[in-house]
Amino acid sequence: xxxxxxxxxxxxxxxxxxxxxxxxxxxxxxxxxxxxxxxxxxxxxxxxxxxxxxxxxxxxxxxxxxxxxxxxxxxxxxxxxxxxxxxxxxxxxxxxxxxxxxxxxxxxxxxxxxxxxxxxxxxxxxxxxxxxxxxxxxxxxxxxxxxxxxxxxxxxxxxxxxxxxxxxxxxxxxxxxxxxxxxxxxxxxxxxxxxxxxxxxxxxxxxxxxxxxxxxxxxxxxxxxxxxxxxxxxxxxxxxxxxxxxxxxxxxxxxxxxxxxxxxxxxxxxxxxxxxxxxxxxxxxxxxxxxxxxxxxxxxxxxxxxxxxxxxxxxxxxxxxxxxxxxxxxxxxxxxxxxxxxxxxxx
Numbered sequence: 001x002x003x004x005x006x007x008x009x010x011x012x013x014x015x016x017x018x019x020x021x022x023x024x025x026x027x028x029x030x031x032x033x034x035x036x037x038x039x040x041x042x043x044x045x046x047x048x049x050x051x052x053x054x055x056x057x058x059x060x061x062x063x064x065x066x067x068x069x070x071x072x073x074x075x076x077x078x079x080x081x082x083x084x085x086x087x088x089x090x091x092x093x094x095x096x097x098x099x100x101x102x103x104x105x106x107x108x109x110x111x112x113x114x115x116x117x118x119x120x121x122x123x124x125x126x127x128x129x130x131x132x133x134x135x136x137x138x139x140x141x142x143x144x145x146x147x148x149x150x151x152x153x154x155x156x157x158x159x160x161x162x163x164x165x166x167x168x169x170x171x172x173x174x175x176x177x178x179x180x181x182x183x184x185x186x187x188x189x190x191x192x193x194x195x196x197x198x199x200x201x202x203x204x205x206x207x208x209x210x211x212x213x214x215x216x217x218x219x220x221x222x223x224x225x226x227x228x229x230x231x232x233x234x235x236x237x238x239x240x241x242x243x244x245x246x247x248x249x250x251x252x253x254x255x256x257x258x259x260x261x262x263x264x265x266x267x268x269x270x271x272x273x274x275x276x277x278x279x280x281x282x283x284x285x286x287x288x289x290x291x292x293x294x295x296x297x298x299x300x301x302x303x304x305x306x307x308x309x310x311x312x313x314x315x316x317x318x319x320x321x322x323x324x325x326x327x328x329x330x331x332x333x334x335x336x337x338x339x340x341x342x343x344x345x346x347x
Contacts, residue, residue, distance in 0.1 A: 011325060012340035013064075018327045020344030026327035029344075030105070030299045033325065036061040036071060037103040037297060038131065039085065039095025046081045049073055069099075097134035102288040102296030104131075106281055106303045111274040114265045118254040124277075125255055128284050129190055132291050136186055143179040143250065150176055150246055157241040166237070173233045176249060181226045183250040188216055191255075194283065201279040202259075205314045210260055212276060217254040274306055282318055298324040305329070 009016075009029065020026050031049065034042050036059055041049055050057045055075040062068050070086040085092050087099045113124050130137040150172040157165055191214050199212045220229050232248045233240075240247050257264040257276060264276055288296045298319055304312055304326070326339070 009342055010340075011323065013323055015339035016325045016342060017331075017339040018325060018342045018344060019329070019331060020327075021329060021346065024344035024346055026344060027301050030301050030325060030327065032059055033061075033297065033299060034103055034105060035059065036069060037101040039071075039100060042105055042107075046073055046083060047075065047079070050075055050081070071095075100134070100292075102131075102292040102294060104281055104285050104288060104296045104298055106278070106298070106300040108302055108306050110281075111277050111303070111306050113277055114257055114268065114273045118252075121255045122251070122253065124280075125187065125190070128280070128287075129186060131284070132287055133186065136183075139179055139182045139186075143176070143183060146172060146175045146179060147246060147249070147251060151244065154237075154241045154246070155244050157238075169237060170234075173230050176233070176246070177226045177229045180229055180249050184216070184218065184220075184222075184225060184253070187250070187253075188222065191216055193287070194280075197283055197286070198276075198279055201282045201318075202275055204318055205275045205278055205282075205311055206272075207310065207314055211258075212260075212264075212279065213258045215256045215258070217256050218250075219248050219252070271308060271311065275311055278303075278311070278315060285319075285322070295322055298322045300324065300326045302327050302329070 007025070007029075018026050018029060027043070031041055031043055034040075035049065040046075050073055057073045059071040060068065061070075067088075068086075072084050074082045074084075076082060083093060085095050085099070087095070092099075110124060113120055126136075126140060130140065150169070153165070153168055153172060160168075195213050198214065199210060202212045203210050220232060229248065233246070236247055246252075259268050259272060259276065262268075264273060268276065285296055285298070305328070307315065331341075
């Protein structure tokens with residue numbers, strides 16, 4: 001595990017505070033914990049979990065009941081990474097959905113999503129849906145593959161005769177629309193759930209009553225979505241061929257958040273925007289607990305540096321009762337809480 005040849009830690013059943021300067025491996029520790037719970041990294045490529053001067057990483061997790069789960073990443077000569085997991089005595093090349101454990105990650109970058117790009121907002125909400133519903137991750141991956149194939153075909157308009165090009169595009173349009181319908185349906189269903197709870201959770205963090213709602217922004221209406229998207233894809237074929245990409249579909253949609261009836265991205269203060277995103281993390285905790293039937297592990301990566309004292313106190317009160325791992329660069333007064341402290345040093 002970067003940046004250590006060998007590292008072990010025992011987590012407190014309540015709060016573990018990991019202190020260290022930048023570059024000491026605080027986020028890497030959270031990455032390892034997340035990987036053992038979900039079977040994937042939240043930071044990027046699997047290759048990046050292997051130290052620069054090594055070709056292998058091995059991870060071992062021992063739960064309170066004595067059960068073990070192991071994971072290894074082995075880099076091959078062609079720079080590919082072979083993954084394996086040993087859970088319940090059985091070896092698999094990927095973590096099966098039945099073996100995934102609930103985990104919720106708080107990252108500083110996510111606290112700025114409302115003022116960021118539509119792509120990052122899609123990634124944020126897709127991430128929540130993926131962790132809640134494994135089937136969503138499967139459909140989303142299939143959609144991305146079909147989208148890539150369609151985009152490649154769009155670029156071949158001048159290489160193929162018109163009839164062949166259009167007939168092949170129609171096949172991909174049908175596949176894309178089927179997958180897109182599932183994705184947008186699940187996104188819209190999540191919005192309904194979100195709007196039922198998010199205002200309550202935001203009000204807890206803000207310590208005052210507020211209304212927060214989310215809406216789905218798409219160029220394709222919800223009514224008869226599948227056929228509407230097919231019609232739109234057909235009408236935009238020539239234009240999209242010049243662009244070199246598909247201009248409509250879930251990969252172009254956005255999420256709009258309103259705070260007390262106003263667009264949050266335009267009118268909310270930095271503190272208010274942070275509280276909205278933290279409220280979504282609290283919602284994810286509730287939904288994961290419902291989906292998995294057990295309490296999630298909470299990972300907080302240097303989040304307190306982005307919060308004022310009031311919101312920090314409200315957040316910690318909301319997380320009472322959960323096993324939580326917090327990283328920070330220093331032991332500020334606000335972090336002098338009842339916790340096990342692990343200090344990391346530059347290796």
